[in-house]
Amino acid sequence: MGTIDLQIRRQNASLRILVEDKLRQAISSGRFKPGQRLVERELCELIGVGRTSVREALRQLEAEGLITSYPHRGPVVSTISYEEARQLYSVRALLESFAGQEFAENGSNEEIVALLETVEAFEAAAKSGSGTRIIEAKTAFYDCLMTGSKNVFVKQMLTSLHNRVTLLRMTSMTQPGRLQNSVFEIREIAAAIALRDGDRAAALCKRHIEIAAKVALDYLSKNPVETSE
Amino acid sequence: MGTIDLQIRRQNASLRILVEDKLRQAISSGRFKPGQRLVERELCELIGVGRTSVREALRQLEAEGLITSYPHRGPVVSTISYEEARQLYSVRALLESFAGQEFAENGSNEEIVALLETVEAFEAAAKSGSGTRIIEAKTAFYDCLMTGSKNVFVKQMLTSLHNRVTLLRMTSMTQPGRLQNSVFEIREIAAAIALRDGDRAAALCKRHIEIAAKVALDYLSKNPVETSE
DNA sequence: TTTTTGCTGTTTGCAGACAATCGGGTTGTC
DNA sequence: GACAACCCGATTGTCTGCAAACAGCAAAAA
The missing domain is CATH 1.10.10.10 (Winged helix-like DNA-binding domain superfamily/Winged helix DNA-binding domain)
Known part of the structure; x- marks a missing residue:
């Protein structure tokens, strides 16, 4: 049975x-x-x-x-001001590069395999063009990344930060061409981790967030976030 | 009247x-x-x-x-296991060194003056030997450090981490000689910040926490934390 | 026009009630 | 004596009614 x-x-x-x-x-x-x-x-x-x-x-x-x-x-x-958004991306870059480095240096082989799978899923979702699928796939990637970092505090903090980013009501993904670059950057990050190159993984994570921050903040300075009332 | x-x-x-x-x-x-x-x-x-x-x-x-x-x-x-304590100190080192660097690079002159004052207060408290005064002074120092980092998220996260450290019910201060070293390290950190040397401030903060972590974890591995029931 | 006054909607906090659930002890059976 | 089923007390989870405090606003008064 x-x-x-x-x-x-x-x-x-x-x-x-x-x-x-x-x-x-x-x-x-x-x-x-x-x-x-x-x-x-x-x-x-x-x-x-x-x-x-x-x-x-x-x-x-x-x-x-x-x-x-x-x-x-x-x-x-909550509303989030330009300055707060800048601070948020700043600390997010710090934590995610840390997570990437730890993953590369301490992650298990199984976790690396799982990470590579989420990358493929993300690429497929990007091709499909479905907004919800893309978000899901990206969430899965980050979840995997944070889990592999083997640090519950980092995971908690990053999850909280991710939630708050959505307050900006504008994923940097919506910018033209940004999605393709994002796919590329994430593939590179996973590759560095698979090669156990912690420093490179950290640098790539940092750069990834910095680019996303630049796109988001540029957009934000032109189109202030819509609030209700 | x-x-x-x-x-x-x-x-x-x-x-x-x-x-x-x-x-x-x-x-x-x-x-x-x-x-x-x-x-x-x-x-x-x-x-x-x-x-x-x-x-x-x-x-x-x-x-x-x-x-x-x-x-x-x-x-x-909450109880906190050895592994969790390790992770906690790990991310704390990351965030505090970030805060130190940001302070050195972006803090105002007034904030630097305030920081130096908390250092002196800490030295005085250390000489007095009063446990509560020492804790208060150290809290004031960290509060000043985090405020000067100009990042509300870092401040929030570090405050939370500091609160949780107390779950270990053992300040690394109680170790013989640790207090004197701590005074010295903190003075060095403040000095580096006053000189606007961000990299050095970050390195000193990192080392400061790593030492505290080592002391605490060594102690913890010998004397498991006392729990109730 | 400016200040005062009072109203209203809302939060804040308390108390009591009930169901759901868990842990531990008891009972019954082998 | 060992083990399973069962029951009971304690505690949480949730709902509701009620009173007080407060912010914002509009009307009344100066």
């Missing part, structure tokens, strides 16, 4: 977690725009849960920096 | 924040030991607030990594 689906009850996740994910997704997808007020009661009936769950989820998102709470005025989807 | 205290109620901070700080302090001071269960109701009557505030504060501390929640069993003061 085959193994019956062990995960029948994926209901394990508490309501709070579900609400968190829903809100995160709503913010990332742009359904909630930066600057928009999030009224408790509205969220409650929108999601169909009690205030307790909503409030605790909001606290979590606040800790992640996705929303900002003003006393007695409630939470608001 | 003298001005009557206008600030009778500086109740600005919401209860939740107060509870957070109380709990953070209780954990940092060792009143709550790693591994100890934190029962909601006990905390409620201990602090004298309702469950709502306690639960939201717990969510915040969980996001910071100070406590860990198990489904239907409640929160527990």
